[in-house]
Amino acid sequence: MKNIVIFKGSMRPHNYTSMAVNILIDEINKNHTCSYQIIDPNDFKLPxxxxxxxxxxxxxxxxxVxxxxxxxxxxxxxHGSFSSITKLFIENLGYPSALAGKPISLLGVASGDIGAIKSLESLRSxxxxxxxxxxxxxxxxxxxxDVFDENGKCxxxxxxxxxxxxxxxxxxxIDQYLCPSVNLEDFVRN
Structure with a gap:
C-alpha cells in the first residue's frame, strides 16, 4: 500500500494550511490503495x-519519512518564503536527507494576489x-x-x-514511475 506523508508547515491554531490539507486528506480517503500520515509540528520537539x-x-x-x-x-x-518550521523539518531529516529519491508535491497558501509562489519556488529549490x-x-x-470560510470549507x-x-x-x-507495471516474477512464470 502506498503511504503518503503530509508535512503541515504551520503551528498556528485554525490555520489555512490545515484547511487545505484537509482537502488532501478527503481525497486520499477516497483512494483505497493509499494510507497517509500527517506530520504536525505541534507533535514534534525538533532541535x-x-x-x-x-x-x-x-x-x-x-x-x-x-x-x-x-x-x-x-x-x-x-515574508516571501516558506515557514521556518518547514525548514526545521527538512534540517532534521539527516544527511543524506531522508527526502532523497522521494517524490515530493508542494502546496502553499498566502493572502496575497500571487499566492505562495515565492515560498513554493524556494521550497522546490x-x-x-x-x-x-x-x-x-x-x-x-x-x-x-477568501478561499476558506471560518469552518475550513473551501x-x-x-x-x-x-x-x-x-x-x-x-x-x-507513483503508479507510472515507482510501482512496476510488470512484476518480473510474474513475467518469468507466465
Missing amino acids: FPGQNEDSVDVIRLIAI KTATGIIFATPEY VCSHVGGIVLPGPVSVPHVR LNPKMEQRIRSLFLNMIDY
Whole structure:
C-alpha cells in the first residue's frame, strides 16, 4: 500500500494550511490503495541544527519519512518564503536527507494576489537540493482568507479541485514511475 506523508508547515491554531490539507486528506480517503500520515509540528520537539541530532523525535521523523512512498509539503508563505518550521523539518531529516529519491508535491497558501509562489519556488529549490524529486504542478492558493470560510470549507470549487489534483498527480507519478507495471516474477512464470 502506498503511504503518503503530509508535512503541515504551520503551528498556528485554525490555520489555512490545515484547511487545505484537509482537502488532501478527503481525497486520499477516497483512494483505497493509499494510507497517509500527517506530520504536525505541534507533535514534534525538533532541535535546531547542530543540537541533539539523536533526539527521539528526530529519529521518529526520519523513520516516518523513510517509509513514505511520497511526500507532500504544505506551507504558508511568511515574508516571501516558506515557514521556518518547514525548514526545521527538512534540517532534521539527516544527511543524506531522508527526502532523497522521494517524490515530493508542494502546496502553499498566502493572502496575497500571487499566492505562495515565492515560498513554493524556494521550497522546490531546497527539496531538489537534498535529493527529492519535486513533481511539477505545485498548488498555490492566493487570497486564502477568501478561499476558506471560518469552518475550513473551501468556497472556490476550482481551487478545491486544484488541491485535490495535487494528490492525484502524485499517485499517477507513483503508479507510472515507482510501482512496476510488470512484476518480473510474474513475467518469468507466465
